[in-house]
Amino acid sequence: MRLPLVVANWKMNKTRAEARLLAQGLALELGELETVEIVLCPPFTALSVVGEAIQGSNLELGAQNMHYEESGAFTGEIAPRFLVELGVSYVILGHSERRQLFGETDELVQRKVRAALKAGFTPIVCVGETGAERDAGQTFDQLRRQFQESIVPAVTEQDLITVAYEPVWAIGTGRTATPEQAGEVHRFLRGLAEEQYGPAWAGNLRILYGGSVTADNINQLMAVSEINGVLVGGASLKSSFSRIAQFRTG
Numbered sequence: 047m048r049l050p051l052v053v054a055n056w057k058m059n060k061t062r063a064e065a066r067l068l069a070q071g072l073a074l075e076l077g078e079l080e081t082v083e084i085v086l087c088p089p090f091t092a093l094s095v096v097g098e099a100i101q102g103s104n105l106e107l108g109a110q111n112m113h114y115e116e117s118g119a120f121t122g123e124i125a126p127r128f129l130v131e132l133g134v135s136y137v138i139l140g141h142s143e144r145r146q147l148f149g150e151t152d153e154l155v156q157r158k159v160r161a162a163l164k165a166g167f168t169p170i171v172c173v174g175e176t177g178a179e180r181d182a183g184q185t186f187d188q189l190r191r192q193f194q195e196s197i198v199p200a201v202t203e204q205d206l207i208t209v210a211y212e213p214v215w216a217i218g219t220g221r222t223a224t225p226e227q228a229g230e231v232h233r234f235l236r237g238l239a240e241e242q243y244g245p246a247w248a249g250n251l252r253i254l255y256g257g258s259v260t261a262d263n264i265n266q267l268m269a270v271s272e273i274n275g276v277l278v279g280g281a282s283l284k285s286s287f288s289r290i291a292q293f294r295t296g
């Protein structure tokens with residue numbers, strides 16, 4: 047069965063000591079949940095302590111980025127196999143902060159997606175339009191381009207990926223997409239997946255929503271049948287994350 051997926055993106059927050067504390071608390075509160083899959087994505091430096099803290103629980107470990115090469119002269123970069131060694135199972139790729147602040151292109155993202163699949167990870171590929179693109183009526187064009195260029199060259203019907211719809215205007219702004227807006231885009235993305243990979247693959251694809259998800263709006267969002275989980279930034283740094291992971295749709 048396809049469980050809902052709740053991913054905590056801690057971004058550039060938490061020292062090792064802080065990360066250990068937060069992860070230990072979450073493992074106690076959420077570690078036995080079986081109705082939802084929960085992934086913690088701390089900074090690289092805290093992956094090992096978080097991995098230790100969640101060992102034996104149902105929580106899983108994710109990374110926020112990686113390089114596509116296996117080794118070499120890439121100062122400051124992290125290779126997929128370094129993450130394998132730490133017990134990582136998911137990797138966030140193409141986050142809008144990587145695209146906007148660090149110049150990541152669709153071409154680079156698809157290389158990373160390919161490398162992540164080769165390393166045995168489930169890539170969480172982020173797509174989303176800016177506020178200006180939405181205002182200009184270009185939302186679907188942008189999403190189609192990102193899907194075609196960040197995902198399609200790297201992914202076959204044999205591969206398992208997760209897609210995160212993250213409208214850039216909703217990230218860290220407190221402006222969440224309405225359930226209707228998110229539902230519309232998720233339907234569009236599933237349609238693209240179906241065109242490309244067929245109905246079975248598209249039906250199994252988990253499409254997450256991300257952008258100012260909080261304990262106050264999670265139930266409304268997860269009530270939308272097209273939303274298969276969430277990618278949570280700011281609100282994943284607080285203990286209220288456990289309320290998000292225990293959302294109620296009924």
Ligand code: PGA
Pocket residue numbers: 055212216217218219220256257258259277278279280281
């Ligand atoms: P936010 O970030 O929840 O702080 O808006 C989401 C994300 O960037 O993944």
